[in-house]
Amino acid sequence: MTVYPVAPQVPGGLNFGQPVIDTDIHCAVPSPRALFPYLTDQWREYITTSAFKGPNDTPYPGGAATSALAGTKPEDGPPGSSLKLIQEQVLDAWNVEIGILNPSYSVDSISAPDTAAAMAAAVNDWLINDWLAKDSRLRATMVIPTRVPEMAAAEIDRVGDHPGIVQVMLPAVAQSPYGQRRWWPVFEAIERHNLVASLQFGGASGFPMTPAGWPSHYVEEYVDMAALFQSHLLSIISEGVLDKFPALRLSMIESGWSWLPGFFWRFDKVWKGLRRETPWVRELPSEYIKDRMRFSLQPLDLPDDPVIVQQIFEQLDSDSLLMFSTDYPHWHFDTPEGALPVGLTDAQRSRILYDNAASFYGFGRYAR
């Protein structure tokens, strides 16, 4: 008896009649051994003989319907671990000109700093050699040992200039809000290498992910995650990160975005009342967000109502914020058409599919 929806098959893809940039494709490390070519003898020996087999924390439980569409699992690894399947099911299926890989590998859960740094470096080298080198359509988000920001900055300096590395992964569940000064060496390095700081769904900080402690269910964690992005945006703007690093840009991946209008209203209003606390913040918080941040499209968290979709676009007061994403292999939509909100204008559709991401990352005809 099936009493709950199991994830449906990959819904195929769609040719939109124009090139597409997919800003959220999750690739997975198939096994610790896949990283062995990029680890020193010391760490190979340690992984082989100790209980440590790499991080096993995950924001995406393997059996949860949201975690993987049927048909995304290759024979010999987890969903997202096969280049061939990603080529077939994402890049070819959706006519993707450029796709950004977001490795779902919780390096941030590793408490030992040297281990975290070694594993992060191995994942980044694996991305470069096993993915970026094999398909010119791919770009990647690099991972960092988040718990020691100076080591994170060193890793950004090591691989950040690789042309396929476009941004740095900052998991949403972090040990402190990303505006705080402990993170500034990371932002300095990101800005130095002309990368994007990318806040993404997930994170294994070891601390509860709600202001009232640990929730009981995965479905709660999943819904709660949007609020963590809200906390980071409050922090990043209030602490003056965007003034301190004037070239810094940020992407919010799998954050949801239909909550932005209400968030703008509240943040802007409270800032007006309390702005003497943060004199370096020189314009409305919502203006910083619209200027410097972009959001991946999925999950939509919207009803299939074209009137509401257009109202929210007007409330956002920007056509530039959203970047197309399939969020492969996760389940958000059942038909290819469900990848986009209903009732978009041609101009909105085209910007979401291509221009917003291309201009933000400097891809294609927006190359800098």
Add this chain to the structure above:
Amino acid sequence: MVLMAERSDTEGRPTQYAVIDCDIHPNLATPDALDKYLDPRWVQYRKTIGGRGFSGSYYPRAFPNAARHDSWPPNGMPPSSDLNFMRYQLLDAWNMDFGVLQPLLGSGGQRNLEWAAAHAAAVNDWQIETWLDPEPRLRSGLVVPYEDGDLTVKEIERCHAHKSFVQLMLAIRTSEPLGRRKYWKMYEAAEAYGLPIGIHFGGQGGYPISGTGWPSMYLEDHAGMSTAFQAQVISYITEGVFEQFPKLKIVLIEGGFAWVPVLGWRLDAAWKKLKFEVPHLKRKPSEYLAEHFWLTTQPMEEPPIANQFLEMLDMAPWLQDKLMFATDYPHWDFDAPDEALPKTKLPAGFAEAVMAENARALYKLPVTAGGK
């Protein structure tokens, strides 16, 4: 440059609508004001140990007592500690039908649970003698030591007969998500006595005020508190509290409400795919949201284009029956009754419902009272 408000609200202007204020904060006149209600053991405890909550709120607060500059009574007492001045500046000034008190004295966040219970009982006795019995327009939240079910039930049993207590009073930052079973004894008693669960901005539960650690600024605390409200709504619904207690009503106080329609969509979308994990839910999450939650207005959501307020309301039409006006007196971010509603053409009956009638219905208050 010091930025000052352009007008004083000391001289209120009655509105064309009846007004019920759902968020007024009474204060102690002196630090020892509760001593006469405490057992000598606890008086000694207060003097030697004092309150021991959870630490961590170190950011610099912007205003003394979080109070309006003009809320310090001429007699030198602290803001909102003098009933006569509260009458003059709030209840009479705005010709209010009723005001609902929310004492923010920290009882529920005490780590010593017996002290939490003794403190809560003293606060309730003080409320009765200082505010509720002398002023028929006032109602209040019954303060409870909500981190312990047995002690909370004991306080409800002790006080529920006093009809000026119209709900329980909790703070939004608790030690566990409020849907968890730890709190179910409280809900059982509250449902049995018909008392809604009022939950106010703030509190201490032992965790950072964000789900990703401690922020630095009061601005983040103030604008970010809605993330705590969201987490509690998510917990209440997904834990099945409303299947267990179908008559339970939750009042969210000072948490904003523009996030509500979107949270309903997000909950429904996630539930549709993950309902296997929560088989105790018999309906879509947004239906529980619409049926069981009330929300106070202050600080009123202010979109840059007033009409967008109406768009937001249309995204969750049930809000029109559940929003309840509040000033947050005497705090600095006071919403004045004649200025709070958006400056746009509102749906018929909306102003009347929000300014008084939704609260009158929820709290079963009579049609007229001292102020009218």
